[in-house]
Amino acid sequence: MAEYNYEDYNSSYESSREEHQHFLQFKKVFLPCTYLVVFICGLVGNSLVLVISIFYHRLQSLTDVFLVNLPLADLVFVCTLPFWAYAGIREWVFGKAMCKTLLGIYTINFYTSMLILTCITVDRFTAVVKPTKAYNQQAKRMTWGKVTSLLIWVISLLVSLPQIIYGDVFDLDKLICGYHNEEISTVVLATQMTLGFFLPLLAMIVCYSVIIKTLLHARGFQKHRSLKIIFLVMAVFLVTQTPFNLVKLIRSTQWEYDAMTSFQYAIVVTEAIAYLRACLNPVLYAFVSLKFRKNFWKLVKDIGCLSSLGVSHQWKSSEDNSKTCSASHNVEATIMFQL
Incomplete structure (x- = not known):
């Protein structure tokens, strides 16, 4: 994993040998199990979002463009986790070339995922604060979205070069x-x-501060639902990403903490929490959308998973009702609904 560097494996000088051995056993079990859970959930969730975005949404909006790149980045990211899980249980047996490759893939997709999340935030800001302009310039925004997505992948590759170049296998x-x-x-x-x-x-x-202010002054039945989604997105990001980044920041400024076994526990646990984003992104950025859920049921129906217990009829009725409701809303309400 990206956090597998030389310093992580220095023995604790302040803690007892027994305490440090307990930590190593905990890490040997906890991280691989976490990686496998994130791998399975992230694989299923992001694969669904990717398939539906490509074959059902067909990139009809800027949101669809980002909802192809985000699950793609998260999907490739989670596919590296089984290798790190095995390395955590045993040791690295995949060679130097594979080490550089997986470090590069892991890092590229980490940066891509985070930058795409930033773009989604800005896109939502434009859609809500300037809905008419966003609607009228939809084709132009689509072009810029595709160019931006390509640039993000290129930038992610460039900033990942240090890990690729200096990645190596060490015998510790x-x-x-x-x-x-x-x-x-x-x-x-x-x-x-x-x-x-x-x-x-x-x-x-x-962006979300301005969006919240705009929604509070807006009229429409989607206002409260949109505010809940915004707070949920912010809460999930803060809860999953802040602890791990805070711990890394502390370790970079106060190296003596790295010799404390209790601090090593904090690194391992917060790292596991941070990787949950790959499982939660599909829920936060796709499944909350009515359009996505409708297309999800279409996918389920197309692959023959719906039984004859009335589920298909219920889905059809829901789809017809949503179409009737959608037709009655203006541009601003429609764009706000994308939240």
């Missing part, structure tokens, strides 16, 4: 995939904190 009681370079570690941490935490956080605070 067991074979470990990571990188051991103090200057590179500092650069990597600064980049991860800036692009992977502070930039999305700043975008959410600024």
Whole structure:
């Protein structure tokens, strides 16, 4: 994993050997189990979002463009987790080339996911605060969205080069995939904190503050639902990402904490919480949408999973009702509904 570096495996000098051994056993079980859970849930959720976005939404809006790139990044990200899970249980047995490749893939998709989240936030800001302009310039925004998505993948590749170049396999009681370079570690941490935490956080605070103010003055039945979704998105981001980034920041400024077993527990647990975003993103950014849920039931029906117990009829009635309701709303209400 990206956090598998040389310093992580220095023995604790302040803690007893027995306490440190307990921590190593805990880490050996807890992280691989967490990786596998995130892998399974993230694989299913992001695959569904990707299939529905491509074959049913057919990239009809800027939101659809981002909802292809976000699950794609998260999907590739979770596919690296089984390798790290095995390495946590045993050791790194996949060789130096695979080490560099997986470090690169892991990091590229981490940055891509976070930057796409930032773009989704800005897109929602434009759709709610300037709905008429967003609607009239939909084709132009689609073009810019595709260009922006391509640039994000390129930027993510560029900022991931240090991990790819300096990634290596080290023999520290067991074979470990990571990188051991103090200057590179500092650069990597600064980049991860800036692009992977502070930039999305700043975008959410600024954009969602204005969106909330706009919704509070708006008329429409979707207002309260939209506010709940906004608060949920903010809460999930803060709860999953803040602890791990805070712990990494503390470790970078106070290296003596790295010798404390209790602090090592904090790193492991907060890392596991941070990776839950790959499971929660599909729910937060796709399944809350009525349009997505409708297309999900279409997918279920198309692959023959609906039984003859009236589910198909219920889905059809719901679809007809939603179409009737949609037709009666103006542009602003429709765009606000995308929240």
